[in-house]
Amino acid sequence: MKEDTVKKIFIAGKWKLGGGEPIQSHYPADNSVNAKISTANSDDINEAILAAEHAWRNPKWRDTLPSEKAAILFKVADLLETKKEHLAQLQTRDNGKPISETLGLVSSSIATTRYIASSLETLDSQLTNQRVKSLMTFTTYEPLGVIAAITPWNSPIASEIQKIVPALAGGNAVILKPAEATSLIALELASIFEEAGLPAGLFSVLTGKGSVVGEEVVKHPLVQKISFTGSTSTGRHLAHIAAEKLISTSLELGGKSPTIVFSDANLDIAVNGVIYGIFSSSGQACIAGSRLFIHESIYEKFLQSLIEKTKNIVVGDPEKNDTQMGPLISEAHLDSVNRYVEMARNEGGEIVVGGHRLEGDQYKKGSYYTPTIITGLTNQSQVCQEEIFGPVLVVMPFSDETELLAQTNNSIYGLAAGIWTEDYRKAIDISKRLEAGTIWINTYKKFSIATPFSGHKESGVGKEKGRLSILDYMQTKSIFLNLDQTPNPWCEPK
Ligand code: ADP
Numbered sequence: 304m305k306e307d308t309v310k311k312i313f314i315a316g317k318w319k320l321g322g323g324e325p326i327q328s329h330y331p332a333d334n335s336v337n338a339k340i341s342t343a344n345s346d347d348i349n350e351a352i353l354a355a356e357h358a359w360r361n362p363k364w365r366d367t368l369p370s371e372k373a374a375i376l377f378k379v380a381d382l383l384e385t386k387k388e389h390l391a392q393l394q395t396r397d398n399g400k401p402i403s404e405t406l407g408l409v410s411s412s413i414a415t416t417r418y419i420a421s422s423l424e425t426l427d428s429q430l431t432n433q434r435v436k437s438l439m440t441f442t443t444y445e446p447l448g449v450i451a452a453i454t455p456w457n458s459p460i461a462s463e464i465q466k467i468v469p470a471l472a473g474g475n476a477v478i479l480k481p482a483e484a485t486s487l488i489a490l491e492l493a494s495i496f497e498e499a500g501l502p503a504g505l506f507s508v509l510t511g512k513g514s515v516v517g518e519e520v521v522k523h524p525l526v527q528k529i530s531f532t533g534s535t536s537t538g539r540h541l542a543h544i545a546a547e548k549l550i551s552t553s554l555e556l557g558g559k560s561p562t563i564v565f566s567d568a569n570l571d572i573a574v575n576g577v578i579y580g581i582f583s584s585s586g587q588a589c590i591a592g593s594r595l596f597i598h599e600s601i602y603e604k605f606l607q608s609l610i611e612k613t614k615n616i617v618v619g620d621p622e623k624n625d626t627q628m629g630p631l632i633s634e635a636h637l638d639s640v641n642r643y644v645e646m647a648r649n650e651g652g653e654i655v656v657g658g659h660r661l662e663g664d665q666y667k668k669g670s671y672y673t674p675t676i677i678t679g680l681t682n683q684s685q686v687c688q689e690e691i692f693g694p695v696l697v698v699m700p701f702s703d704e705t706e707l708l709a710q711t712n713n714s715i716y717g718l719a720a721g722i723w724t725e726d727y728r729k730a731i732d733i734s735k736r737l738e739a740g741t742i743w744i745n746t747y748k749k750f751s752i753a754t755p756f757s758g759h760k761e762s763g764v765g766k767e768k769g770r771l772s773i774l775d776y777m778q779t780k781s782i783f784l785n786l787d788q789t790p791n792p793w794c795e796p797k
Contacts, residue, residue: 310340312486312510313493314347315354316503321347323511328487331399331630332621333668340486342511348519351507355449355476356525358504365446365474369423376420376468378499383413383464390460390491392622397485398456399629399669400584401621405460412464415752422770423472437787444777446474447551448527451520453513453541454489455533456482456632457587457692462555463492465752465767466530467506473776476505478526480517482533484632486510513537521545528552528776532589535690535716535761542764553765553775555589556758557690558718560739561711562592562747563701566600568723572745574608577696580721580747582616582674585628586694587636589762590719592747594687595698596707602700606655606678609698613656613674619665630669631693637670640693644675647686647697653679657694682710690716704733712738717759721747740766 309325311318323342330337343351358364383390391405400408428443452466459481470477481489486508493508509516513533521529521544529541532555545552562580564573580592597605621629631637637660644658657673660666674694680687687697701707711720719741722730727744734742740757743749750756750768757766765775 308339310338310487310490312341312343312347313490313497313506313508314343314351315507316497321510323347323516326483326486326510326512328397328484329633330396331632331670334634334670335668337396338487340490340510343509343516345519348509348516348523351478351509352449352520352523352525354504355478355507358502359446359448359474359476361502364502364505369426372472372474373420373424375499375501376416376423376472379468379495379501380413380416380420382495382499383409383416386491386495387413390488393491394460394485394488395621395629397459397487398632399621400458401623401626401629403624403626404584408458408461411750411752412460415461415464416468418752418770419468419472419773422773426771426773431781437785439784439786440781441784442779442781444473444774445780447776447778448475449523449525450475450477450528450530450776451526452477452479453517453521453529453531453533454479454481456484457584457589459485459488460492462532463489466532467492467496469772470530470776471501471505472773475528475776477507478520479506479508480513480520481508481510483510483512518544522548524548526550529554530767530776531555538763551765553767554758554763555756555767556718556761556763557692557716558589558591558758558762559594559688559690559714559716560590560592560719560721561594561596561714561737562721563707563711563723563733564595564597564601564605565722565724565726565729566598567725568601569725569745570601570605570608573723574605574612576721576723576745576747577609578612578616581696582613582628582694583748585631585672587632587692588748589690589692590741590748591692592719592721593691593696594682594711595696596701596711597698599700599702606698610656610676613676616674618661618671618674628674628694630666630671632670634670636693637672640672640691640695643686643689643691643693643695644677647677647680647684647695650680650684650686652677652684652686652697682713688714708733708736712736715761718762719743
């Protein structure tokens, strides 16, 4: 590999070739190589983290007014907007998501950046409630220090911005370790923060393998928080490291989300919502609605409509505007999805749609899998208990609500759930009893930066988003002020 063909990475405010083994970014639609990217070695990691520590402690940065810091973030948002098409295309090349989806992810990243910048400008310290007449107390918020942001490949720009921006707004420095498959977008973000005028050292991008580069970053003694999105097994491993170091974590992990369709649901709207909930992003979403419970009275009718409409999904070239489902991220991932479908067959499941890789000229070079619907299984089956992270929906009938809730909540995960009914009283009642961090009623997979996002059970620890998400990257300092002039009698002569 010629050195000049390898992309440089952004370490401590400088673009340079990392000392690790280069990695490749592939276009999942034809498995061609997009770019060769250098990776960080131990020296690079140490250099980036020392520079980060120096940068956030620098009095010049610490004394920079919130409005001045916010101005940099507003500039970042403007640059994201100017480069919107390019960023969307880059992400489509990196992970094969259709361009319509990646454009949406860039738009949401722009909105997130502006929202957090506004929140920074308006963030107040607190004058706390007085409990003793002579004491005045107030609480201020201070940075934690160096934050490790570790991100997955499925929605990189959105998950990265959602961590980097509030962490920087909180006065911290950020070391981003992107997923191996999607390093290009992370490097583009580095150039945007640099162009926006963020002081050197406050943001570095350390590419490379999670088990090597990621592991070394989080174990570094100067790293003070791990903000991670990815699988539950890796999240658990990182939580062990954090416990040992006594640092905090924010862990957005896996899911196996149930969707419930009651007999009074508007069937057309519900069918479309269910299809979008599982098959958009080719099911490669932690929040994918992968277990579907349909009331037995409408089961056959709903299933038939689901099957017919699933066949209409446009699967193909992710760079085309009308494509709805692109390829899976890689051949290895396609094999893993296919193994789950085989497992479903062995467990007695019936594949009523799909269940195989896509054949034909258009698909032969890429990792394309059919949208797949499986019936005939129970919620105890392995494919209902494990996260597949692919376009695979298991459909089950239910008759009464008690049995329904026992099934939907029978999962180690608790990320999201969907309810389709015209009866809002029932929807609210069920939503209170579902064990999940996000509940969608008559919609699915909708987000807002204003609304906190968190996983229950093994789907996560901590939260992201929300108006005060900056505070998730800060620590409190409480100051007591004595207003009394009388000396403390404690050591006066008795
Ligand atoms: P996925 O199956 O989506 O790759 P992972 O949880 O393994 O899910 O990966 C999410 C992110 O975590 C990626 O950036 C990956 O490189 C990183 N990662 C994986 N293992 C580790 C580790 N031991 N330490 C730190 N980061 C890791």
